[in-house]
Amino acid sequence: MPARHDVYCLALARVATAPARELREYILRDILNLALRNTDNHGRNTAILRSDTEIALSPIFDFAPMFLDPEGINRVSRWEDERPGSQPEWAAICEKLQYVLLDPTGTRTWLAALSNEVQKLPDIMHACRVEDEIIERLTSWIGAVADGLKSAEPRTIA
Numbered sequence: 001m002p003a004r005h006d007v008y009c010l011a012l013a014r015v016a017t018a019p020a021r022e023l024r025e026y027i028l029r030d031i032l033n034l035a036l037r038n039t040d041n042h043g044r045n046t047a048i049l050r051s052d053t054e055i056a057l058s059p060i061f062d063f064a065p066m067f068l069d070p071e072g073i074n075r076v077s078r079w080e081d082e083r084p085g086s087q088p089e090w091a092a093i094c095e096k097l098q099y100v101l102l103d104p105t106g107t108r109t110w111l112a113a114l115s116n117e118v119q120k121l122p123d124i125m126h127a128c129r130v131e132d133e134i135i136e137r138l139t140s141w142i143g144a145v146a147d148g149l150k151s152a153e154p155r156t157i158a
Contacts (some may be wrong), residue, residue: 004080017054026057027093034145
């Protein structure tokens with residue numbers, strides 16, 4: 001069984017030169033995996049580069065819309081409380097990640113703001129000449145991911 005994202009985040013925070021930055025990048029990559037339905041998101045598809053001055057995530061590699069695979073690959077790595085076929089509970093994840101240097105309120109605000117960027121993915125795919133059929137198959141899913149991110153927004157009590 002693949003490790004959970006929670007475990008990967010803890011390991012990344014222990015070694016990264018700028019843990020908060022790298023954790024946000026890791027989360028962003030998972031959001032893209034969700035939105036574009038790259039379900040083959042296991043730990044071997046993530047790497048860390050070490051230079052003389054920095055330890056950080058490598059550029060993304062082995063990223064593909066695996067929903068097109070006829071064998072139907074399920075999402076490999078999940079968050080601790082994530083259920084198959086549902087969106088991660090981003091607000092709960094933000095609370096859990098405070099142990100690795102991420103402010104929960106700031107992270108929730110950041111995720112909610114990302115929802116607007118995620119909504120733009122179909123337009124970005126059109127501009128990159130992705131096939132219309134793929135864009136059509138992803139558009140409603142992308143909307144669901146954006147809505148899930150928006151639900152992480154901190155609530156203000158009046």
